Amino acid sequence: MPHGLRTAELARAAGYSDQQVRDLERLGVIPPAARSANGYRSYTGAHLVALRAYRALARAIGPVAARGALAELRTRPIAEAAALVDELHAGLARERERVLAARGGLAAIGSADASAAGAGGAMSITELASALDVRSSTLRYWETEGLLHPDRVGSVAARSYSAAQILVARVVAALREGGAGIPAIRSVVATLGEESGVAAAERSLDARLDALAERSVMLLRASGALAELLDGADQAW
Template sequence: MTTAALGRLVGYSSQQVRDLERLGVIPTAVRGANGYRLYEQRHIIALGTYRALAAAIGPVPARQLLPTLLASTLDEAAEMIDELHAAIARDRARVREARRGVDTVLTEAADAFDEHDAMTIGELAQALDVRPSALRHWEHEGLVSPDRITGSQARRYDARAITEARMVAALRSGGSPIPPIARILSQLRETGLTMEARALLDERLADLSRRSIALLEAASHLHALLVAREPSRPPVIR
């Protein structure tokens, strides 16, 4: 079929089809005597796989993965597909840990603080298992506000700054971007409310569940793609 016919069949424009072919997402089309591209069933399968995979992991990762999948052995392809599921599982575990971390921070924030428990940037970075550069970046973004030791530029993290840093660390580990974290910290400073912090992580968990189900749907397309690529060797997807 022609480029336009293939595009109509899968819901893409002719230019999108040509771009995906150029990127290696679909196999290179043969050319007819007139120089026009001629697409086959395997191209329909490849485009269907891309659409399903993009819904599960995002368009950019899907465009990066499919050319590698098409060029890999069956064992390598199976391992890459396994890793997609494993990555979602790891993300879910991080978000759940972040959810627990947020609750812990909020519970302990009301505890009495001994000024002798104030931390340096190195001590706090070690306690949070982050780099000192991360703490400096969070300070630059207005997320954490340490004091400065009199007579020097050394940072001193008191109870408020430690709580802020722990909250940022928990939310960042759950995959939350900086702008909503800044909004949540502003809310905490003003009212002490925490619903948005919890809701942010709950939304992240819901999105991971959606991606997991979408990846299950994409598995049937991936199976068809691998069969079309090597019909004499039916693949076993672990």
């Protein structure tokens, strides 16, 4: 591996600007560079491997998540680092499962057969939050925004989500996870009882599935760069 790379040389080889290299070093994506007597940074080929791995991973899971992952990957024992990479793939699979669950329930929204669509009966706020992998406070926020309308049961008026509301919540969660804003989701939810509304939601969820497929492919491509990073994890920087 090359040694003694200046900031500009490393940036050019990795496809970044000089400032981006310095920022990624500051954020812990790559370890601190050695400093010469006159204060200039000096990088190695291992830094280049880390930057290329970050670039590939950022395309798959986003730059913020990639920064955290790289900072963890390069400092953990090899077994833990490999497990973290496995979890990245599993995370995408869980997202896909949630979108598919929402997609599968759309036809039942607003129908008498909603409970037969796999929603599993009523859920408490804790149960629904767990099923959707969100916080209970998120469900309460969606309620204040008019996206969900849970029943209130018992002397403490605890929230209870019917089968139909669970399906709506699945759609909301899938669209939010894909980056849709509250106003856009409110428009979708408002028309879910209509054929045109269901069709619009189906298109949105199908687009989400396409985006997840693309991210999965990008993560597979990133795996090569991550493997190279882990192969050199026991080498001195």
